[in-house]
Amino acid sequence: MNAVTVITKPDLSGKRLAFALAEDRIGHYPEFRAYFTRLFNLDQVGLAAPGFVQAPSGLAYALVFIGRSGEPFPSGVEIYAVVDALEPLDDGTLDSDLWALLTWMIEGVGAPWTRQDLEETGRLYRIPAAPPSGR
Amino acid sequence: MTHDLLQLVPEIREQWPYAARYARVNGWRMHYVDAGKGDAVLLLHGNPTWGFLYRDVIGPLVRSGRRVIVPDMIGFGLSEKPAREQAHTLDGHIANLVSLVRQLGLMRVTAVCHDWGGPTGLSLAMSNPDRVRALVVMSTWAWPRPPAEFHTRLFPWRMMHAPLVGPYLLGRHNALARRGIYLSVVDREKFRRAAQPAYDTALPDAEARLLTWVWPRWIPLDDSAPALARFTWLEQELAQSKLPAMIIWGREDEVFDAATFAGRFKTLLPHAEGPHLVTGRHFLQEDSGAEIAELIRSFLDRLDRNEAE
Numbered sequence: 001m002n003a004v005t006v007i008t009k010p011d012l013s014g015k016r017l018a019f020a021l022a023e024d025r026i027g028h029y030p031e032f033r034a035y036f037t038r039l040f041n042l043d044q045v046g047l048a049a050p051g052f053v054q055a056p057s058g059l060a061y062a063l064v065f066i067g068r069s070g071e072p073f074p075s076g077v078e079i080y081a082v083v084d085a086l087e088p089l090d091d092g093t094l095d096s097d098l099w100a101l102l103t104w105m106i107e108g109v110g111a112p113w114t115r116q117d118l119e120e121t122g123r124l125y126r127i128p129a130a131p132p133s134g135r
Numbered sequence: 136m137t138h139d140l141l142q143l144v145p146e147i148r149e150q151w152p153y154a155a156r157y158a159r160v161n162g163w164r165m166h167y168v169d170a171g172k173g174d175a176v177l178l179l180h181g182n183p184t185w186g187f188l189y190r191d192v193i194g195p196l197v198r199s200g201r202r203v204i205v206p207d208m209i210g211f212g213l214s215e216k217p218a219r220e221q222a223h224t225l226d227g228h229i230a231n232l233v234s235l236v237r238q239l240g241l242m243r244v245t246a247v248c249h250d251w252g253g254p255t256g257l258s259l260a261m262s263n264p265d266r267v268r269a270l271v272v273m274s275t276w277a278w279p280r281p282p283a284e285f286h287t288r289l290f291p292w293r294m295m296h297a298p299l300v301g302p303y304l305l306g307r308h309n310a311l312a313r314r315g316i317y318l319s320v321v322d323r324e325k326f327r328r329a330a331q332p333a334y335d336t337a338l339p340d341a342e343a344r345l346l347t348w349v350w351p352r353w354i355p356l357d358d359s360a361p362a363l364a365r366f367t368w369l370e371q372e373l374a375q376s377k378l379p380a381m382i383i384w385g386r387e388d389e390v391f392d393a394a395t396f397a398g399r400f401k402t403l404l405p406h407a408e409g410p411h412l413v414t415g416r417h418f419l420q421e422d423s424g425a426e427i428a429e430l431i432r433s434f435l436d437r438l439d440r441n442e443a444e
Contacts, residue, residue: 021299021302021303021306021307022302023298023299023301023302024219024220024221025220025298025352026298026299027298028296028297028298028352029293029297029298032297032298032299033298077298077299079299095307098303098307099303101299102299102300102303105299106297106300112289113289113294113297114289117289117290117291117294118294118300120290120291121290121291121294121295121300121304122304124291124314124318125291125295125304125308125310125313125314125315126310126313126314127304127308127310
């Protein structure tokens, strides 16, 4: 169960966007750009609004897409956690949520990219959020 | 800041007694070691290491009468670490080295090239042949694609630096410096004890690790790759080079395996000495630094004698 879902824009009053992760080259492998474009209708939406998802912790995350002159849109993406304005972000929660977001992305991009390869890579590099083998 | 951190780690300090020197190269602040007197030996590292990789090579070469220059690539070690991905291009990194060599007025340089120190250092040599005396290559490559079958596989290579996965694994978790080097040495316990902190400490924060996932993306995998033309040029230039050369390789290197890679360098540079096989995986200096130093020393001594005759 991946438990990442696309949601509508949450109520941002009393919240802040806490920077979590950035990718300058979402199109390094073009299928990743295509996935986000398809999922968030970016050909129509463009820079008008971020995409929002909800992660397993219940936190919402904003996906802010970046454009760069002369390159296909989006060229990059920044991920922000939507948190209470004056509260610190729990790093363990963030890390687990980011792993879930990556898993969700890889499954969405699809073959030849597989969840199994991501998890094996995570285990190889001893990433705490990667599930143990044979789960 | 990074240098201050290194001062606090005694096991690093004991192995790295060198004064920090800095040069402004191509707009960036580059850290380098400059030790000894004589013809220059330029020791070039790759991803995700820094000059520390050559700690067992520097002393013997200095004692044998060489001037040893060990730069930290911009983005690694004690050099400036640009925060923008766009700051890192293969040509830009080559230009960084060209700038350092010209500022120091180096002539008769022996370029010792490992990993990304190969494409950058060999390109420096091919574009400045009047300044270069000899080449030494170790666990690197200099042709368009693919470097190895390993680099075409999803697990773990392409997955490791995939969009968002790269910044998470290699940035947030420092996977290449923390685990990747460890997996690519032979004596892992010795590495963990003596060297791991030096590589961890030099890349303290996620943003400082940017080049660890940007470099893998510069390895050409198809005809649209931005570095394809530079590698094509480099291979053509090397094939015509008559510079004295030596090939040193890790016997246990399973990523840049000796049979394929050292063999291809031998085809490109048929006059090269070697390949000399030493104990080592990709980061062979960690296991065989003293032996590598002795190979380079004896190679340069032979060049001296040949020139004197």
